[in-house]
Amino acid sequence: DISGGTLPYSVSLDDINGVYTVGTATQTEFDFTGLSGGDHVVYILDDQGCASEWNITFPESVRIEPTVTIEYLCVNNVATNIVTVTVDDSITDLTDID
Known part of the structure; x- marks a missing residue:
């Protein structure tokens, strides 16, 4: 849940120069799917160009393979x-x- 800065926020996953997803005028949460376990970095830009980044660690994926x-x-x-x-x-x- 992103807070601070000026909405709308834009986010990029694992690539500071990557394609940024621009949120709606009130969007503070973004979904990412298909992620592997380990470290991921979310790069955030607000509407004024202020940048922030957050390192998020996910547990390794469970392999069920039934x-x-x-x-x-x-x-x-x-x-x-x-x-x-x-x-x-x-x-x-x-x-x-x-």
């Missing part, structure tokens, strides 16, 4: 199946997954 195996069975002449979902070995606590 694999689904379906077993089609017949037990006592009744069709049944078993679905097994296997996730990445880096996930050691399966209760972390919804």
Whole structure:
């Protein structure tokens, strides 16, 4: 949430000379999607050209990489199946997954 300076704000992610996204007349929050974990720098310009930058550290992304195996069975002449979902070995606590 950006404050101070003169609206509207413009922001660029990880590139001080990059393309800046100009906010609306009252916009103080900007969304960035598809970010990897680690450090990112948000460069901010206000309407008067005053600059600021903020370093933001995100945790590394979680790799779920699910694999689904379906077993089609017949037990006592009744069709049944078993679905097994296997996730990445880096996930050691399966209760972390919804």
